Amino acid sequence: MNAPNRFELYVLGDDEKSLEITDDTKIPNAATIKVVKQDHTMANMIRAQLLSNEHVLFAGYKVPHPLEPYFLLKVQTDGSVSPTQAFRTACQLLIAQLDSLQREFKREFDLQAINDVDSNQAMASRAGAYGDYGVGPRAGDYADF
Template identity: 60%
Template sequence: MNAPNRYELFVLEDGEKPVEVSEDTKIPNAATIKVVKQDHTLANMIRAQLLAMPEVLFAGYKVPHPLHPYFLIKIQTDGTITPTAILEQACTKLIGQMAALETKFKREFSFKEVEPTEGQDVYGTVGADGAGGGAWSSGRDYLDF
C-alpha cells in the first residue's frame, strides 16, 4: 500500500518545523503558511476563526494531497496587522474556545452522576407545568444551570 505509516501523519521528525511562513510578493499584506502534520480539522477551524476577524480580507486553506500530512493557509489582511500576528491571535482565541468547550463538556458529564429526584428534571427540558419547554423556552442554555 502507498499510504505512509500512521505515526508519520502526526509525529514531527528531527529538525522538521511545524509551521513555515512565506510572505506573498504579488499580493499586499498576504502570506502563505504551511502547517505540517495537521489536516482539515485544524485548517477549517483556523480559517473560520480568521474570517470572523474584521482585519482579515481573505483566508482560505488547501490540502494539496491526502497522502501528505500538511495544509497551506493563505491569509490577507487590511494592513493594520501582519498575517502572522493575526494567525497568532486566531489560534489564541481558538485555544480559549476549546478550553471553554472542554469545561462545559466535563460539567455536562458531571450531571450524569446526579440522580434526579421525583419530578425533577436535571436538564431543564420539562417546564413547571409538566409540559415540554422548560429552560429552552426561556432562552437559557441547558449548560447554564
C-alpha cells in the first residue's frame, strides 16, 4: 500500500521541527502554523480553543493530504495580541483543561473502584448466606430419606 509506516506518523525525524510559525504578509495580524505529526483531533481542539478567545477573529485548519501527517492552522487576531501569543495561550488552556479532565476521570474511577469493592463484599456476604444462586433455603428443598 501507499500508506507510510505507522511510526512515521508520530515520531519526529532528526531534522524535523514539531512546529513552524510563519507570519502572513497579506493579512494583518495573521499567521500560519504548521504542526507536524498531529491530526484532526489536535487541530480541532486548538481551533475551538482559539475561537473562544475574544481577540481571535479567525481560526481554521486544514490537512493538505491524508498521507502527510501534519496540519496547517491559520490564526488572525484583532491586533491586541499576536497570533503566536494567542496560539500559545490556547495550548496552555487546553493542557490545563486536559489535566483537569484527567484528574476528574481518575477520581471517578477511584470512587467507582471503592464502590465496586463495597458492593462485591456485600454480594459475597449475601451469597454465603443464601448459597451459590442467591436463593435462601426453603422447606422441602432437600430429599428426606
